[in-house]
Amino acid sequence: MANPLFSEKTFNKITLASDDVMTLQGTLNKIALLLTVTISVAAVTFYAAIQGQPWSMLMLPVGAIGGLIIALILVFKPTLAPTLAPVYAVLEGAFVGGISSQFSGLAFMAAVLTFGVLALMLVVYYTGLIRVTQGFMQGVLVATGAVALLYLLTFALSFFGIMVPYIHEAGWIGIIFSLVVVGIAAMNLLVDFHLIEAGVAQQAPKYMEWYSAFSLLVTIVWLYLEILKLLAKLNRK
Template sequence: MALFKSGNPALNEKTFTKSFSYTDAEAMTVKGTLNKFGILFLMTMATAGLAWKMVYSGVDVTTYMWVSVFGALGIAVIMVFKMEWASFLAPIYALIKGFAVGAISAFYNFAFEKIAPNIITQAVALTFGVVIAMFLLYKFNIIRATQTFKKIVITATLGIAVFYLISIGLHFANIDIPFLHEGSTFGIIFSLVVVGLAAMNLILDFDMIENGAKAGAPKYMEWYGGFALLVTIIWLYLEILRLLAKLASRK
């Protein structure tokens, strides 16, 4: 679910390396970024709830879901090159991506409601648990975003991104890669690795947002940073959900 240089579509090594000259009122802050993230998160939840309701009302949202997935990807790519548009595009991304997340969640919940009735609740709880844990590890310098750390995480994330794109293309050709969806031992190990990788990307996000605030980046970068964090958290949630589904299928 991630297709970008730092593990998500928004942040990369050069995002905050520029020098800026803005007043305090015009500059990016960590608090402002978190506020923007909160707004984007609520927007995501709103359309996710809509998609969930549609699925359980008997509406076939498969086409809408795929349109949302690729539409959100397209908007994310545009923002990589037009960061100054983030204040307009980030909310659109959140609304579109939220619908896809809601539809995917509803499909999983419906498929596993008999053998794992709390799978969505568990995935949400684990996601926020991981986010909090990674923030504390970053805050207390237990895990540092060194250059070596960044290169390893970025390279691994790009590899997963390419692999996922290939798997999506094969899916439309009616060819599925078994360990992506099945609860085999290798499949579970693969999911654990990807969950860990998504978690490591949070360290990069925290580090770059903090560096952006220190560098006095322009105010619109708060939207960009909030969007970046949202991307990683959504990716983490979907990977945890996939892992829980594989574990449930082994029962």
Template sequence: GNPTLSSKVFENLERPKNGPLLRDDVMTIQGTVDKTGISLALLIFAGYFAYVPDGFSFMIIGGLGGFIVAIITVIKKTWAPITVPLYAMLEGLLLGSVSYMYGQIFEGIVLNAIILTVSILISLLFVYKSGLIQVTENFKLGIAAATGGIFLVYLFGFIGSFFGMSLSFLDPTNGSLISIGGSLFVVIIASLNLVLDFDFIEEGAEKGAPKYMEWYGAFGLLVTLVWLYLEILRLLAKLNSRK
């Protein structure tokens, strides 16, 4: 699943040195929801700013900067209250510029991708809270394995692009049924990662993780949502290419 959100994260967390944690010092679900809302607001604001022609520089700054800040956040979780808002804004620059590029080619695709992403988030939150999906260890392992496999395919495609080799599956204009099926599979796996994110946040609250982990929980959820949105954009582009 999402590599930033694993149960092992709760091991050896840095805690305040001024005695035991008080109620206001621990992670809560509501606190994480609030942090996620703030992060999404920052992302949307930055995305709106970057939704312009010639936004390639925003794409580079957002993509590279977001990756670096994400690595820092994973390594130094106590910095999450600072790094996560920064990550949200950088990813906003990336998504805004990418969305503009897609929007110029396929009319209405951006709004549809946003609606689908939000709908999937709300639907899976309902499914998770209702207990229709049980987050067992086998479920976690299955999603983690699938996510890892997808990452390796994307990594191979990225490295291969430097040597003139490309994976047609990754081409958003490839409207073949196999390509669409592959993208649909990736969207499903990305969506199911949200369930693991919900479980992580709930586990953190139950274990009384330090307050800064609310920001870290929001960060993990943001990582998945960004990935899901980009994959939905790719899928919709492929579907539009068949018209």
């Protein structure tokens, strides 16, 4: 429910299949594939950027805009996920590689921490340390929406030369804000895990494996970017 691309309503919109259905192993395979594509493209883009290759400068805006378009299409047409999810992974890889090149000394540490948090949240979820209830998902939804609105407000005000103070700075307020957002992104992982299990239990159609993998990738990339911001603030501090 917290991930705007992936909620219980996603399964309410689809027609359940009876033969070729979503499985956990199939979903894990798709997640592994999309992550491999994203990391590979990001690594190539990152290397090209730090080597000063002219084409690499285009990867960040192309990846950001293209990825947003693909994500919006998939929200309304999940059946296209088998075709568009790999395209999204390529575009996100270009975007991540481009933005990471601006923080070349921190990118590797951010990636390690991201997968560390991912592993930790898997343990937390499957051991039941945090139960993903309806109330939990609603809380994560509200928190995620608040962060999104704040980011949109900051972006809009920047066009008028107005900068929102503190939260993007390297002071303690900015660092604490980034820690909170990293925590919210991590909670979204728990919601994604829960919804993947729900899809498998409901025997959702096979294409939902690709859509679920795409949705989890969105959360992982967001988590990586927030950790990268946090490290940058700590580095400046």
